Every structure is written in C-alpha cells, then in structure tokens.
Amino acid sequence: MNIYRYEQNPLITPADVQPYHEGFKVIGAFNAGVAEYNGETLLLLRVAEQPINDDPDTVLAPMYNSATGRIDLVELDRNDERYDFSDPRVVRDRSQSATFAYLTSISYIRIARSTDGRHFTIDSKPFIYPSNEQEVFGVEDPRVTKIGYDYYIYFSVVSPVGIGESMVSTKDFINVTHHGMIFSPDNKDVLIFPEKIGGKYYALHRPTMKSVGMPEIWIAESDNLLYWGNHKHLIGLREGMWDSGRIGGGVVPIRTERGWLELYHGATKEHRYCMGAILLDLENPAKVIARSASPVLEPDAPYEKEGFFGDVVFSCGAIVEGDTVKMYYGVADTSMACAELSMKEILDSLVYE
Amino acid sequence: MNIYRYEQNPLITPADVQPYHEGFKVIGAFNAGVAEYNGETLLLLRVAEQPINDDPDTVLAPMYNSATGRIDLVELDRNDERYDFSDPRVVRDRSQSATFAYLTSISYIRIARSTDGRHFTIDSKPFIYPSNEQEVFGVEDPRVTKIGYDYYIYFSVVSPVGIGESMVSTKDFINVTHHGMIFSPDNKDVLIFPEKIGGKYYALHRPTMKSVGMPEIWIAESDNLLYWGNHKHLIGLREGMWDSGRIGGGVVPIRTERGWLELYHGATKEHRYCMGAILLDLENPAKVIARSASPVLEPDAPYEKEGFFGDVVFSCGAIVEGDTVKMYYGVADTSMACAELSMKEILDSLVYE
Numbered sequence: 001m002n003i004y005r006y007e008q009n010p011l012i013t014p015a016d017v018q019p020y021h022e023g024f025k026v027i028g029a030f031n032a033g034v035a036e037y038n039g040e041t042l043l044l045l046r047v048a049e050q051p052i053n054d055d056p057d058t059v060l061a062p063m064y065n066s067a068t069g070r071i072d073l074v075e076l077d078r079n080d081e082r083y084d085f086s087d088p089r090v091v092r093d094r095s096q097s098a099t100f101a102y103l104t105s106i107s108y109i110r111i112a113r114s115t116d117g118r119h120f121t122i123d124s125k126p127f128i129y130p131s132n133e134q135e136v137f138g139v140e141d142p143r144v145t146k147i148g149y150d151y152y153i154y155f156s157v158v159s160p161v162g163i164g165e166s167m168v169s170t171k172d173f174i175n176v177t178h179h180g181m182i183f184s185p186d187n188k189d190v191l192i193f194p195e196k197i198g199g200k201y202y203a204l205h206r207p208t209m210k211s212v213g214m215p216e217i218w219i220a221e222s223d224n225l226l227y228w229g230n231h232k233h234l235i236g237l238r239e240g241m242w243d244s245g246r247i248g249g250g251v252v253p254i255r256t257e258r259g260w261l262e263l264y265h266g267a268t269k270e271h272r273y274c275m276g277a278i279l280l281d282l283e284n285p286a287k288v289i290a291r292s293a294s295p296v297l298e299p300d301a302p303y304e305k306e307g308f309f310g311d312v313v314f315s316c317g318a319i320v321e322g323d324t325v326k327m328y329y330g331v332a333d334t335s336m337a338c339a340e341l342s343m344k345e346i347l348d349s350l351v352y353e
Numbered sequence: 354m355n356i357y358r359y360e361q362n363p364l365i366t367p368a369d370v371q372p373y374h375e376g377f378k379v380i381g382a383f384n385a386g387v388a389e390y391n392g393e394t395l396l397l398l399r400v401a402e403q404p405i406n407d408d409p410d411t412v413l414a415p416m417y418n419s420a421t422g423r424i425d426l427v428e429l430d431r432n433d434e435r436y437d438f439s440d441p442r443v444v445r446d447r448s449q450s451a452t453f454a455y456l457t458s459i460s461y462i463r464i465a466r467s468t469d470g471r472h473f474t475i476d477s478k479p480f481i482y483p484s485n486e487q488e489v490f491g492v493e494d495p496r497v498t499k500i501g502y503d504y505y506i507y508f509s510v511v512s513p514v515g516i517g518e519s520m521v522s523t524k525d526f527i528n529v530t531h532h533g534m535i536f537s538p539d540n541k542d543v544l545i546f547p548e549k550i551g552g553k554y555y556a557l558h559r560p561t562m563k564s565v566g567m568p569e570i571w572i573a574e575s576d577n578l579l580y581w582g583n584h585k586h587l588i589g590l591r592e593g594m595w596d597s598g599r600i601g602g603g604v605v606p607i608r609t610e611r612g613w614l615e616l617y618h619g620a621t622k623e624h625r626y627c628m629g630a631i632l633l634d635l636e637n638p639a640k641v642i643a644r645s646a647s648p649v650l651e652p653d654a655p656y657e658k659e660g661f662f663g664d665v666v667f668s669c670g671a672i673v674e675g676d677t678v679k680m681y682y683g684v685a686d687t688s689m690a691c692a693e694l695s696m697k698e699i700l701d702s703l704v705y706e
Contacts, residue, residue, distance in 0.1 A: 097450070099564040134586070137565075161586040162566030184571055184584035186539065186562045209539045210563040211452040212490075213515030218537055227580035231537035233487070233514040 001349060003297060003339050008118045010303045010335035011328075017047055017110070017122055021071060024049040024062075027105055027308055029122075030330030032112070033142035034317025035151055037173055041319065043112040043120060043328060043336060044127065044142045044153065048308075050105040059085060061102035063137065064130035074102060089309060089333070097210070106130070107138035109155065111173060117319070117326060117338065127176075128168060134159050134181060139166070143316050145192040145252050152225060156188040157181065165190040165205070167225070179226050186210070189217075189248030192225065193260065193285065201225055202285050204234065204262065206248035215246040217264065219286050232286050235278060237266075242295050243276060245269040250315045251327065253280070258347055259289045263296065263327065265314050273312040274298040275329065277346055290350035297327065297339060307332025354702060356650060356692050361471045363656045363688035364681075370400055370463070370475055374424060377402040377415075380458055380661055382475075383683030385465070386495035387670025388504055390526055394672065396465040396473060396681060396689060397480065397495045397506065403458040412438055414455035416490065417483035427455060442662060442686070450563070459483070460491035462508065464526060470672070470679060470691065480529075481521060487512050487534060492519070496669050498545040498605050505578060509541040510534065518543040518558070520578070532579050539563075542570075542601030545578065546613065546638065554578055555638050557587065557615065559601035568599040570617065572639050585639050588631060590619075595648050596629060598622040603668045604680065606633070611700055612642045616649065616680065618667050626665040627651040628682065630699055643703035650680065650692060660685025 014026040028048035035042045051060040051073055061074040078085055083101070084092040090100035109128035112120035130138055137158035145152045153176075154167040162185025168176045183190055189206035201222040208215050216236045220228040237244050243266025251263040260280040267273045274295035281287035299311045315329035325341045367379040381401035388395045404413040404426055414427040431438055436454070437445040443453035462481035465473035483491055490511035498505045507520040515538025521529045536543055542559035554575040561568050569589045573581040590597050596619025604616040612632040620626045627648035634640035652664045668682035678694045 098562070098566070101565070158565070160565060161569065161589070162560065162562045163564050164584060180583040181585070182582045183537070184540070184558065184573065185560045185566055186564050187537070205537065207515065207538045208563045209451070209515045210561045211516050211539050212454070212511070212513060213451070213538055216514065220537065222580050224576065224580075227575050227577075227582035229535045229580035230533040231517060232534070236514070 001345055003341055005339045006118055009337040011338055012112055012120055012336040019049050020126055021049050023052055025052050028334050030334055030336055031141045031314055031316050032328060032336055033144040034328050035144040041114045041117045045110045045112055046107050046140050047110045048105040048107045062106040066133045103137045107140045109142050141316055143191055143252055145194050152192060154190050163188055191249035191252055193253050197285055204249035217247055217249055235288055242266055242274045250275060251318045254320055260285050273314050275313055275315055279350055290352040293351050296346055304331045307334030309333035354698055356694055358692045359471055362690040363684060364691055365465055365473055365689040372402050373479055374402050376405055378405050381687055383687055383689055384494045384667055384669050385681060385689055386497040387681050388497040394467045394470045398463045398465050399460050399493050400463045401458040401460045415459040419486045456490045460493045462495050494669055496544055496605055498547050507543050516541055544602035544605055546606050550638055557602035570600055570602055588641055595619055595627045604671045607673055613638050626667050628666055628668055632703055643705040646704050649699055656688060657684045660687030662686035
C-alpha cells in the first residue's frame with residue numbers, strides 16, 4: 001500500500017489552538033470530523049482542554065455544570081487510594097467496575113478551516129460545546145455526513161450516566177439544530193451512510209457491553225436519522241490480529257463500484273490503534289463482502305507513535321477525489337494528520353469472502 | 354399497603370410445565386408478560402430448560418444453533434479453573450470482564466391461559482423460540498403492550514454478541530411478525546407505553562454500561578415502535594435503599610388520573626429484588642412526578658424467598674380492573690405468582706417531588 005503522509009504533518013497540534021477556558025491548557029486537537037463547505041475543507045476538531053495544575057499531589061477533573069453553563073473542577077488527591085490515576089486520560093474509582101469515574105480533560109468541538117487541505121485556521125470559539133446533563137464530561141470524536149444540503153454531525157456525549165451518541169445538524173456551520181441522543185449508552189463510533197439504501201438510512205455503531213459481548217461493529221436502520229432500530233451485529237474482533245482488542249467505525253462510508261467502503265479503527269488489547277477496511281454490499285450494507293487482513297494505516301511516524309496516548313491513528317473522516325482518499329486522522333490522541341491513499345489499492349488489498 | 358397474595362400462589366411452577374426438549378428439565382416458569390385476549394388472561398411465560406446431567410464434574414451449557422435450528426450442548430469441566438461456576442445461572446470466563454460466557458439453561462416463551470386469572474393451562478409448545486444468531490442463549494422476560502388490535506411482545510435476546518431487546522407482534526397469539534432488535538446491547542427491561550403521547554410513542558429501557566454509568570432507567574421516543582431515539586436518563590439508583598444496586602422497568606406503564614404509573618423492579622447490591630413505583634407526567638413521560646420510598650412489594654412469602662435464585666419478586670405485567678392492580682410476577686427466578694394491590698394506595702404511598 002502506498003501511503004503519502006503530508007509533509008506538513010501534524011497539520012494541527014495543541015500548540016496551534018488557543019484554550020477557550022481561562023486557566024486551562026489545550027492537550028489535544030484530534031479525531032476531527034471532516035466536511036467540505038463553501039470551497040473549504042473543514043475539520044471539526046475534538047479539542048481537549050485540561051485545567052493547569054502546578055500541584056503534583058492533586059488531579060483536577062473538569063465537569064460541565066448544566067445549571068450554570070460553566071466548568072466546575074473536582075479536586076482529587078493523588079494519594080487517595082480509592083482512585084487509580086495510572087491512565088493519564090481518566091480517573092478510575094477502584095470500588096466500581098466502570099472504566100472511569102472522572103476524565104482529566106474536557107472535550108468540545110471547534111472548527112479548523114483550510115483552502116488547500118493542509119494549512120488550517122482555527123476558529124476562536126467552540127462550535128459544539130456541552131449543553132446538557134448528558135455532556136458533563138464533554139463531547140468527543142465527531143463525524144459529519146452530508147445529505148442534501150444538510151450536514152449531520154454526531155459525536156460521543158460523556159457524563160456520569162453513560163456514554164451515548166448525540167446528533168446536531170447544520171446547513172452553514174453557524175446555526176445548529178440539536179436532535180438529542182440517537183444511540184443510548186454504552187455506544188460510540190456511529191457512522192451514518194450518506195444516502196438511503198432501499199428506502200432506509202443506515203448507520204454503523206459500536207456498543208460496549210458489560211454483560212456479554214465485545215466492543216464490535218453493529219449496523220442499524222432508520223426512517224428519519226433520529227430513531228434507529230433493526231440492530232444487527234456486523235463484524236467482530238479477530239484474535240491475534242491488529243483488531244483483536246476493540247473495533248469501531250471510522251470514516252463515513254464511501255460508495256464505490258464494488259461496495260460501501262468503511263475505513264474502521266481496530267486496536268490490539270495493548271491499545272495500538274490502526275485503520276483497516278471492510279466492504280459492504282451496495283444494496284444490503286448488513287452484508288460484509290471483504291475485510292482487511294493487514295491495516296491500511298498503522299502508527300509509524302513519530303507524531304503517531306508519541307503523544308498524550310501514543311501508538312494511535314484514528315480517523316473520523318476523509319475526502320475522496322477520484323482514486324485519492326485523503327484520510328484525515330487523529331494521532332496519539334494529540335494532533336491531526338492526513339495521508340493520501342489509493343482507493344483501488346485499498347479495495348485490491350481486501351480479502352473477499 | 355394492603356397486599357392480597359393469591360391463595361393459589363405460586364400459580365405456575367416448573368413442575369407444571371412439560372419440558373419441550375428431550376433430555377432437559379424445566380427449572381423456571383417465571384417473569385411472564387401479561388395479556389388479555391379473547392376473554393382469557395394469558396401469561397407469556399419465560400420457560401427455562403436445563404440439560405439433565407448426572408455427572409457432578411461437568412456443566413452443560415445449552416446453545417441454540419441457528420444453522421440446524423437445534424440446541425447444542427457445550428460440556429464444561431467443573432474443575433476447569435478458567436471458569437467460575439459459583440452463580441447457578443451462569444458460567445463466567447475468569448479471563449474476561451463479561452458477566453458470563455455461558456448460561457446453564459436456555460429460555461424461550463410459552464403461553465399459559467386462564468379464564469379466572471388463577472388456574473392456568475400451559476400450551477404444549479413454545480410460542481416464541483430462538484430463531485437467529487442473536488438468540489443463541491435464548492429469549493427472556495417478555496412484556497406485552499396492546500395498541501389497537503396488535504399485541505407487541507418484546508423480550509431480551511441473549512447471545513455471545515450481547516443482550517439486546519427484540520420485538521414481535523401478533524393479533525391472535527398464533528401468527529407472529531418479527532421486527533428485529535429494537536434496542537441494541539447492553540439493554541433489557543424495555544416497556545412500551547400503550548398509546549402515543551403528543552404524537553410520539555415512548556418506551557422505558559435499561560442500558561447496562563461498562564465504561565461509566567449504572568444500570569438505571571432511560572426513556573426513548575419513536576414514530577413507529579421499531580426505531581427509537583431521543584434517549585434520556587430518567588431515574589437512578591438510590592444509595593442505601595432497596596433500589597441501590599440496579600433498577601429496570603417492570604409492568605407496562607398504566608395511565609392514571611395522576612400520571613403514568615410505572616411499577617419497576619429495584620435490587621440491592623446483594624441482589625434482593627423488590628417492586629416499586631414511579632409516576633410520570635401524563636403529557637411528558639420524561640418528567641418524574643413521584644417515586645416510592647419503600648417497595649410496593651418485597652420478597653416475603655416462602656416461594657418468593659426460596660428457589661433457583663431466591664429473594665426475588667420481578668413483575669413484567671399486570672391487569673388493572675377499577676382500583677385493583679393484579680400484578681403477576683416471577684418469584685425466585687422459578688415460578689409465577691400474583692398479588693392484588695389498590696391503585697389508590699400505591700399512588701398515595703409515593704413521595705411527590
């Protein structure tokens with residue numbers, strides 16, 4: 001596979017983003033949704049901000065307060081044995097089975113704009129900011145599906161009651177309509193197909209199970225993009241491979257002559273995140289035609305291997321021009337990069353069933 | 354609270370049910386959905402059957418094989434330290450965080466019919482039986498909502514890929530239309546309201562989270578009963594109370610003058626299951642008006658305290674006649690019972706917000 005990583009990579013780093021909150025620093029500008037609007041490439045950045053804290057004995061956990069519209073800080077004692085601080089991203093309560101009790105940063109969505117797809121100017125204010133009790137820990141990992149003149153933007157919403165997926169829509173990236181939570185917890189990595197198929201909308205989604213089952217990719221259908229059902233398990237983990245630990249949809253599905261191409265992320269149990277591909281039947285996207293044996297893209301460049309959480313490439317969107325797939329992707333939970341791949345090479349690399 | 358438990362309790366026990374599978378025994382006839390049809394009371398029993406096994410050193414786990422339509426048995430060695438056999442209901446894989454890897458019985462739905470609500474005749478064959486890969490470990494805990502002439506029956510579907518909620522509909526309890534999975538994993542305890550409210554259908558549901566959040570009650574809306582969205586967290590656990598461990602919807606919501614009455618189950622962290630109540634706004638069921646401080650019904654009778662999994666009362670349906678609520682409920686994950694309560698007493702017992 002020929003991969004052309006832009007010379008300008010990383011295209012956007014935390015240093016390029018002014019913090020929105022006083023007393024905070026930007027620690028991530030990553031996992032951006034992608035849209036083409038008005039002749040420009042828009043990256044809908046996930047911006048993660050962390051309270052500046054000079055006290056090595058405490059951890060400050062930011063939480064959006066829906067009553068005041070402001071961020072409260074919860075101060076935790078690093079020596080408090082009730083908590084596990086070993087993962088820099090989260091604070092875990094040892095008495096609970098939950099993956100986390102607090103996050104160490106709060107994320108929201110901010111737009112970066114470019115005319116050449118390589119040099120970006122970042123809006124000074126958030127575009128989508130926490131606005132209700134389901135978003136207390138922030139909003140993360142947006143994807144954008146354009147249908148007609150409407151851009152549907154959906155993202156993980158994180159709060160003490162769970163992680164779900166909510167959606168807004170816009171025609172101009174200024175005025176936004178909120179549509180509420182479209183997939184209930186535990187769920188993330190939703191990808192809405194860009195057109196109806198056999199009279200139905202379709203979406204990939206990634207439930208996370210506690211009782212039984214693994215973090216794998218499911219597919220659902222809808223009449224109106226707001227209400228979803230007929231859920232089916234689509235693809236699973238593969239023991240011993242690059243996608244043995246967890247998988248989830250990545251890029252908005254791309255219509256090709258051979259089928260719907262989905263560029264998805266897969267991680268090992270050691271949390272090394274790669275991008276791979278599946279091909280779904282054009283008429284019935286619940287049918288898998290082919291799948292990557294090896295990753296399409298894996299962490300290799302220094303900015304992919306090192307950062308807030310290293311060894312991660314994680315794409316939420318791409319732009320297709322002829323045979324060229326310009327895949328924008330978050331690196332190391334820190335910055336944004338872009339690589340160009342050949343659609344034909346991706347399709348030829350798949351193992352057909 | 355005056356509670357009139359029927360003298361005939363338990364109304365149906367496993368001994369009353371002929372096993373459907375050769376070489377199996379019935380270990381549970383419980384957690385039945387309730388319908389009134391053709392002048393009769395129908396209990397849609399969850400029947401749990403377990404392979405008869407005289408070998409104390411092995412555990413047999415039944416699994417529906419969607420290719421053959423038959424039940425396969427997985428033989429597990431009780432001395433195999435990879436597994437935890439301490440819960441009689443499940444086999445846990447110690448290497449996984451999942452609650453279970455296998456079940457020790459397989460459940461399906463069978464109809465019991467009565468003209469007086471106390472004496473039941475049980476159909477000789479299953480009514481709803483596993484039929485696809487999402488139902489490999491069985492179908493459980495049905496509820497029935499009648500809308501017009503249609504009975505919508507929805508139930509947990511359990512398989513290695515997760516526990517979700519699927520739905521069928523019928524007009525005659527003979528011919529059944531399958532509608533697929535309406536809530537994706539991890540989810541159960543769905544309760545569909547019996548009429549549209551402000552132009553929308555509503556349902557309660559109970560996601561189970563791994564990342565963050567507790568097993569609590571959520572509410573969703575729909576246009577067509579098949580696709581669901583606008584998910585909102587409705588009520589949570591209460592530390593130190595009878596519903597501190599897990600909660601989930603129980604009885605199909607009942608329209609009263611004061612609001613929608615939902616009889617729900619709550620368990621302590623020690624797995625003692627009681628029934629309690631919430632009252633929801635008639636026009637906006639996402640608004641909670643009142644809630645039980647104490648249980649409406651708690652395990653007390655011997656058949657409620659002892660059985661396959663004791664100290665459980667778990668209702669999936671009731672019949673309302675004037676002020677009388679005839680609440681049918683599963684006891685000790687084993688049998689069925691019924692108790693009559695006064696609607697007025699229940700409503701008066703609630704703590705209004």
